[in-house]
Each structure stands twice: as structure tokens, then as C-alpha cells.
Amino acid sequence: MIDVPEGFRRMPRWWSDGSAWLDGLAQAVERQTARWGLEVDGDVAYGSNALVVPVTRRGEEFVLRMNPPGPEVEEQARALRWWDGRGMVMLYDADLEAGAMLLERLSTPLTTRPVAEAVAVLGGLMRRLAVPAPDDAPSTGEIVARRSSQLEPEWERLGQPFDVGILRQALDVAPKLTETTSELAVNGDLHSDQVLAGKREPWLTVDPVLLRGDIEYDLARVLWTRLDEMTEIVPHFDTAVGEAGLDRDRARDWVVFRTVDYWLWGLSVGLTEDPVRCARLVAAF
Template identity: 35%
Template sequence: MGSAARPGQPADDGPQPPERLVRTVTAWEGEAGREWLALLPARVAGLLADWRLGVERVVAAGGQISMIVLVRDEDGEPAVLKVGMVNRETEHEHAALAHWGGRGAVRLLRADPAQGAMLLERLRADVSLRSLAEPKALLEAEGVLQRLWVPPAEGHPFRSVADTTGELAGLLRERREAAYAADAAELIDQALAAQAELAGSAGAVETVLLHGDYHQGNVLAGERMPWLAIDPKPLVGERAFDLAWLARDRLSTLAAQPGSRTTARRRIAKLADALEVDAERLRGWAVFRAVEAGVWYLSVGGREDGELLLEFASWL
């Protein structure tokens, strides 16, 4: 983990990335991930010095492609330093947080977008909505989303759902031909058809700023508000897209209980009704997102996760 540093003084080698981060970045990003990991300790040490931060500890169970460090500023106030890989999903995270201004989401204190670095308000990292009973968790999740769904600013940098899913659909067509996806061909065709129809009619649906990766694990307990969202992969588009991940939350638990298919369909209907979105559009996006993610997991060797997501899509 590296030795703690006083504000303004980097540790000798910088805090070391936790094993979970090393494992996921190496598996998902290959050589580019290994190069990023090699530079990460020095990058974090530089940020600690430049922003005059003192380290408390690295969060071992932090992000999958980002390093999370609990810090204190030079006034002793607690904060979180997040340093992640910059890609098309993450490059505008800081812009979304700035636009929300702490309304429904963690507050952005400082950012260096080129380095994928943000200084964030300290939340309770060990208490997410998944600590609540499911009915209560879904109710709280709906309330947070309603605060996040605001019009984007004029000249915003965010990509659209239609463009983003169009690119993902192209990759999904390519992966359909791979041996690992042979058993999923019919589901893939259904998902591609859903994406084409939904993206083609996106102009008829109101556009808002979306979280993009919204699930119960990305909503943490806070001090100034009970629950705040973290880790957005922001897009602009229709609300139903943001609900697609929430619809399959706690999937392992859902799959293990009797009547999983009925429960999944009922959840779609309840979410659509509670947040006033079209249930068929939500179902279509849930199918596409689950199939696209499931096939991606298969492509990187994550068969268990991939097959579970594909099973969920089949229920819908």
C-alpha cells in the first residue's frame, strides 16, 4: 500500500494499487492496463503532493478500473481521491458530477481530467443501497434517480445513448460469430433488434442526463444527504436506459429464488410505473444491456457472470 504521506509530501513510491484493481485491469485492458498500473503509484503520489493531501488508506475493495484513496486535505477535512483509467465511458465523469453539483450525486471538489483524477466528498463506502432490504433499496434508488435526471447543459460533452449503443451493437455483431457466443445467437439477434428499434425512435422520447451505470452498489450513504450516487458513466438519452441496470440488480439472489422469470418481469413493470417510463422500452433496453454485457463477459473469460446475464435477458 505504500507509506502514508503528510500533505504536500508524496510517499517514496506512492500508494500501491490493491489486488482487485490489478486483477480486473489486467484481465479487461491487457497491455494498456498493465502500462497504466505501472504508472499509477507515481501518478497518485504526484496528485497527493500537488493537492496537498494526506493518505489515510487505500480502499482495497475500490473501483474495478480506478484506485480509491481515503485522504484528508491540508485543513484535515476528509475526502476521497479517485484515479481511474480514462476511456470513452469515464472521460466525462467529472463533467457530470460538476453539472449535478452534489444534487443526488457525490460532490466533486477538484478534478484533473487528463489524469483521470478527482477529489470527491467522503461518503460511507461500506454502506450502499444493497445493505437495505430490496423493496426499501429500490424505493431509495428511484428517489436518487429522479434528482439526477436533469436536462444537460447547452454544449455538453456527453455522448448519446443512440450513438453509444450503436457502437456496442456493432461489437456485439462481431462477437456473435465467436465460438463462445454460439449458444447465445438467438438472444443476440433479439438484443440487436431491440437496440435498432429503440435507438431509431429515441427522438420521440425526452432526453436527460443519465448516470449510465446505475445500480444499488453505486449509491452510497452520505452525511449531507442519506443516499448519493457515485461512479457515473454519463450519457444523454431516455430515462428507460438508466433503469435497465437497476432492473437486474442483485441478480445472483434473483436467480436463486423460485419464480425468477416472473419476479424479473414484475420488477420491470414496477420500475416503469414508479418512474413513469414506457415498460416496453425499459424491457428492450434491459434485454440489450444484459446481452451486450453478458457476451462481453464471455469474451474476456467471465463465463459465470456472462451466462447469468444472458439468463436474465431470456426471462424478459
């Protein structure tokens, strides 16, 4: 039976969700490996919401991912099946009631590569993932329409934490971003931590959020997650724009809106480092 790492037990999610699922996780892994004929093949790893166990079956290598059962597991399994290995980790099996997924085994994360290389890879993946999306996937335009109505009240509630001109800039570009003719698939959680080296393709994405619309949607996250490593920001922005084949002006508008959105959210939940990055990112544009 595996040991559940103490670091995983200390993740913020469990502060509100409680420890019941964690307490039964080792037994759940044991049941799932028996059900799928798997053997544990190394040390477990974890993120903020899931435990990942390296496993083998008849000599083939996989990982067993265990999440608390719920809608997010179903949504992620659907996204993985939609992309079906195109720039994305392959899903081989899923047990939604158990919160279990059997996935392709990957290796080194993109965070280990220099920032210039990582941004180029992420830009290429934005385009690689841009296949026609399902009609019922959430729209990037609808997300902006909903969120833009909340920005100013949040800014007021948080004590007007940055210049009103920055808020106005985000609100000014929002109407343009709500209108899109794109029906392409968008990964709404793309950054260096979510990309690992593969064998089928050099780099593959994990933990996707399937959206529909402008693939520029998560460019801000591509930048702010590696911002501390950037002496200058705009050249990295231009690299991603070029690799993804984006419209530069629209990409810039997306970066402004999404950064202000995240800035306010970060302040609302008590983040301290990310709001500083957001201020620097907005200033660059």
C-alpha cells in the same frame, strides 16, 4: 507514504496496461496530498481502475481518487461537474494531468441493503439524475444504432451461443430504441456498487458515465447486478419502473436489448457467471 494494495495490483486492467503507473502511485498520492494540502486519514480502498484515499483538509473530510491519467478521467470530471451534486458525489477539485480528483466522502455502499430496497433506490436515482443533458453527450439512440449492427455477427462468431429467437427479439426492438425525443442526462453505469450513503442526500452515485437520451438505458444493469438475490425478477423491474416513472413497455425493450448486448460481450471476454444471469433475465421478459 501509502501502500498500494496487492488486490489492486491484481486487477485485470493492469494485465494489459502494465505496472508502470502502479509502481509510481504511492509517490503520486504523496505529491497530490502536498499540492492540495491534504492529510491521509485512513486505509485506502480501490475498485477495478482507481485507488481511493480518505483524506482531510482543515478538519473537513474528503477522498482523493487516483486514476491513470487519460480521457476517461476528463470525461468523469465533466460528468460530475454537470450533475453538480444532484444525486451524485460532489467533485471539489480535479488535476487531470495527474488523474486526481478530490471528492466528497461517502460511506456504506448500496450493496449492503436488501435487493428490494436497492432497486427502489436505483429507480429513484435514475429519475433524480434526469436533468437536461449537454448537447454533445453520447446519445443512447446512437449507441443502439451502432451496437445493433454488431450483434448478429458476434452471435455467429461465438458459435450461436443462444437461441436465434432471443437475438431476433433484441434486433426487433432496436429500431424503436434508436429513436428518442429525450434530451435528459443518463448515467450509463448505474448499479448498487456505484451508489454509496451520503449526508447531503441519503444515497449518491459515483463513477458516472454521462449520456443523453432514454433514462431506461441502464435498467438492465440495475437488475442483472443483483439478479442472484431475486426470487422473481419482474416485481423488481416494476419497482424500478415505478420509482423512475418510466414507460413500462419501453423499459422492457431496453432491458431485452441491453441484456443481449451484454450477454454477447460477456461471452467474448470469457465471463462465465454473467451470461447465465443474462439468460435468466431475458427469459423473465
